[in-house]
Amino acid sequence: MENVESNLHHCKFEVPEIIFGRGLLSQIGSCARRLGGRKVFLVSDQGLFTAGWVDLAMRSLLEAGLSFVYYDQVTPNPRDTEIEDGAAEYIRQGADVIVGLGGGSAMDTAKGVAILVSNGGRIRDFEGSDKIIRPLPPLVLCPTTCGTGSDVSQFAVVNDTERRCKMTIMSRCIAPDISLTDPDTLSTLPDEYVCTTATDALSHALEAFFSVASTSLTDVHAIKAVRLLSKSLVKAVRERRPDDLENLSRASLHAGMAFSNSLLGIVHALAHPIGGFYDVNHGSVNAILLPEVLRYDIPVVAEKLPELAWGLGHLSKGETNGSAEMVQDTVEALLDASGAPRSLRSLGVVREDLPDLARKALKDVCIVTSPREADEKDLLRILEKAY
């Protein structure tokens, strides 16, 4: 193991202002006002409206003396068209601050609207790194799932409905001004989403930890996320106790802080084309791919395994013997016990599409930070094993 505990000697680390705690959704109004807003463009979805959280947010905005426009044209794997419609609505209504309340879909829609209202054009113009020129309106993001990390990250993932693929937009300026998490919102999240968003967080944590751009600043958050998930994932899915749900929420935040700064790897590089092509649940795809990608990566990250073993609840004496197998087994057991789906076939992926998906993954921005290089054949082999 190198004496300096990081892969890279140079590191950058940037996170928004973070507010976290049960019952704190009621501060959404004061957060928006503090950023100078008067008319809020509130992005959320119908599930959260039904559950009462949108109502709570609206009351908080009104109590802070703000008016708002409500926009809920948000679907899972948010679409370019929904963002473009949202931006038109923002401009028509003269809004001046954006609040996103929901899972990755609502938050990425909020980010997309923020990009378009200040930069113009179509959302696909901003695909890739650092295409955003003009500063965005103030942005508050409030996650209500335990996986996306969009509330702290410099990413947005949007479905290009014409090309049937997911576009990744990456820019420092789409991290929000404030990330506000109220873990109480998990209480109304359907069981299925508790599992699939938390396994998304697990994937974020592990990919961030193994990323070639990981540093001591990101590793501490990745390992904390792993610890919290090891402790509470299965219990949260089965028993839904508030403390366990809060731990998942917290894990998602830690994992988001890690991957936003260290980026990801092959799991997400493959999950993006799959999600874009089939419109399937992102967390489920990750849960399926994670064990195979882990098996592929482990031989080149041996020196980081003892710390990960510690995060997974095992103590090790610092030697790497045995850690590889133990890490692999523990992650798989965790995914099994959480009830996550375990094959691409079960999601409706068609075997004949695998070569094309592997080809598309090679162009995804997430492939760049994979600890182990992979060509089209390697990726296809991973997909076949996960099929």
Add this chain to the structure above:
Amino acid sequence: MENVESNLHHCKFEVPEIIFGRGLLSQIGSCARRLGGRKVFLVSDQGLFTAGWVDLAMRSLLEAGLSFVYYDQVTPNPRDTEIEDGAAEYIRQGADVIVGLGGGSAMDTAKGVAILVSNGGRIRDFEGSDKIIRPLPPLVLCPTTCGTGSDVSQFAVVNDTERRCKMTIMSRCIAPDISLTDPDTLSTLPDEYVCTTATDALSHALEAFFSVASTSLTDVHAIKAVRLLSKSLVKAVRERRPDDLENLSRASLHAGMAFSNSLLGIVHALAHPIGGFYDVNHGSVNAILLPEVLRYDIPVVAEKLPELAWGLGHLSKGETNGSAEMVQDTVEALLDASGAPRSLRSLGVVREDLPDLARKALKDVCIVTSPREADEKDLLRILEKAY
């Protein structure tokens, strides 16, 4: 142990943009320019000028097309008068961005100047929490010691020369825009300061970890700082290898991120009046007080000891038996081996002053987050043991 891994359910976490890496001091110019500056007010000290770092910074500023005013009226335990003179100079010269390069003294002077040029008045008007009304000019801070944490923190500590005491200024808006650390600058730091600033970082990490305002977001950074210090403190002091020095630099950054958000405790509450009264080295005072305060705190923080034991390089099975003694012994051994001073007497503190120092510490803002309450008698007892 509580299921939810934090002392407080509500947490806030805020850090500046962080850039860290050997050789990166040459980016100081592009950082200042990116913040919109044209004429930089560069605060540093004579030791760094002699060592050549100021020269390197100046060249970087010029290469970025910026002009600058150089201000080096900075002494250890920076004085109100130096800050007020600096602010007058900033205004006279028409500067528009501030860069602080140095230890806590240079950086806190830079913060103080930033406060005064935008808010007017005298620096003592801003003592305490949240007294700053108007936004500060852009601020880049570059630490060249391994202890202060001022480059990421929401604090500045200034010597009130009339009252002979240290004032703590606490406000979100005095965290800089950018924290830029180049660990290479440690290569010219005198041996004595490597030890005393690193033990300051150790004290930040331990006090942040035990603080009643600690959260999982701060704990991960506190523990990482402890790990890095356990590994490299003694070696860095004795052998001064670049990798070990870099680990100290990194430890200081992690500890700063922790305590800026969780605040501190009795060590710093006592160190501030001592430093203000005797003008002695801050890190030395902390190193002396830390073992006694640790002994005082440990009985009330038992549930956090296993994680700390792990950070200190010991593995434990999660039970608290034995951890208390082991933590205490390990910290003391680390301080001994690093050559830190071990008695207040050796610093020239006069025994008759102890009651007055204990009284002053009771009013210090750091006492608020101590895990164990303390009255004047408790504080006096700690001072006497450390005498």
